[in-house]
Amino acid sequence: MSPHGWQLPPPDDDRPTILAHARALAALHGPGPWPDGGDPLPDRRPGPAPLISDTVMDGIRTQHMLPGAGPAPTALPDLLEHALRVPPSAQEFRRLRDAATAQPRHPADALVHQLQGRELPTDRLRAVAVRLAAHGTRRQEVATGIVLLGICGDRRDRELLLLLGTLEELTLVAAGALHRNGPDPDRAVYELARRVEGWGRIHAVHHLRGTTDAEIRDWLLRGGYRNTVMDEYLAHLAATTGDLRAALAPDTVDEALLAGAGGILLALCAGGPSADITHYDDGPYVIDRYLVHAGNHPPDLGRIGVVGTLRRFVAGDTVRPGSGPRADAMAWSAAERARLGAVCDALTARTDWRDHVHRALHSDDPDRFRRAIWAAEELRVPLDELLRVHLRRDPYDSALWFSLVDGTADVDGMLAFAAEILPLADLATGPTLDVGLGGGRPEHVLDIVVSRLDQYPGKGWPLIEAALANATIRNRNMAVRALDAWPAPTAAAVAALDAAARVEPDRGIRGRMRALLRKWRT
CATH class of the missing domain: 1.25.10 (Leucine-rich Repeat Variant)
Structure with a gap:
């Protein structure tokens, strides 16, 4: 019950809610990640799944399209303001829900902008937002509720946003809401980022750019950049926000950090859809420190593959054939590239490294053989x-x-x-x-x-x-x-x-x- 007798009509939609779907997944699989990012949602229409899902389209829009003028205003702001002034009837609230469902998927900031200056009562707005998010049966209705919680929500809504945001269809708006409104937004987004692994991971981690939280920065370097789409989307962010240069500066590093650094360097050198090695001034220093640490650690199939790939890169080859940056086209001196290449050559020629690959290739374990292929290819076996x-x-x-x-x-x-x-x-x-x-x-x-x-x-x-x-x-x-x-x-x-x-x-x-x-x- 809201103050002054204002209240929403009882829920009257008997279809399964998106929140119930999320709760069922959490009961089966824990906090996340969930199989297939939580898909399919209960409101999916019968028939074959679309070739490009809404989740993928969100990723394409946010990562590859310049922001335009924004979507045209919709009826939702006016319907919402009216509902907050006068208790809405069931029919009026259904119209509001339909308008929420008809909201353009993105950008969420457009709705926030359209509501600015309206001086809406926060407690009532939150009640509507929670109703849409917690009782919504259509994904865009729920997404609109999540966006509204980013305006008016508080710490009480954190778990709701995390639960719904673990559905990768909704991670983009949930991460934005958690980052926009909360007592410790970086920690909330960090928790959400660890619950997702595809486009959701990419969306969430982008909100962590520039964080000063030491635990989050360390997590970014040790694997927080990894996702099931392309590590290249987050590698540069991890290297810069996590300060990979400083992390590799000590005389010793642990295995997890070295593995994470190797993955970051691979993604940076491959180039692709985001900032890469050409945007990373610390590239030569970080490669040098990685090679030093690689030589001080026991042989490892993945690490041998990374060093072999770096050898080709500093020699002027592209990591991904036919595309990507080339070290010989960058502002690295020929002497620096030759020195790094010589270090790579010395490592890949080491007897203990080559023996390690040979044993794996002749193992009876098919999985170990598969893991050895990349290293063997880089060693030209x-x-x-x-x-x-x-x-x-x-x-x-x-x-x-x-x-x-x-x-x-x-x-x-x-x-x-x-x-x-x-x-x-x-x-x-x-x-x-x-x-x-x-x-x-x-x-x-x-x-x-x-x-x-x-x-x-x-x-x-x-x-x-x-x-x-x-x-x-x-x-x-x-x-x-x-x-x-x-x-x-x-x-x-x-x-x-x-x-x-x-x-x-x-x-x-x-x-x-x-x-x-x-x-x-x-």
């Missing part, structure tokens, strides 16, 4: 035969196929092996509109191999032939791309492509097939 042994046991392991296809020096042998292992006749089942996403299937292995065949014109015809008649759109696309690189077609290729074009259900692929046939016939 031949892997073809070992990879084939493991692929005979697990023929559709995508990671092993990537290593074989991208690392082999024997392309003909790799293609013959793929044709032997894959059930090519069973893969030529005829076209469908299946996109072909997801690993662990023979279709995906065929995709991995055929997608590289444009680099080897004229090779791999049995695989291309199967891909042309495969059910997945991606395989058929890759087959056409491979054939387009051929200097001249064979009669078998012309006949197979013509037959494929006649039955192709996807207009775009059908057009590419016919264009290639015209090119061949002219």
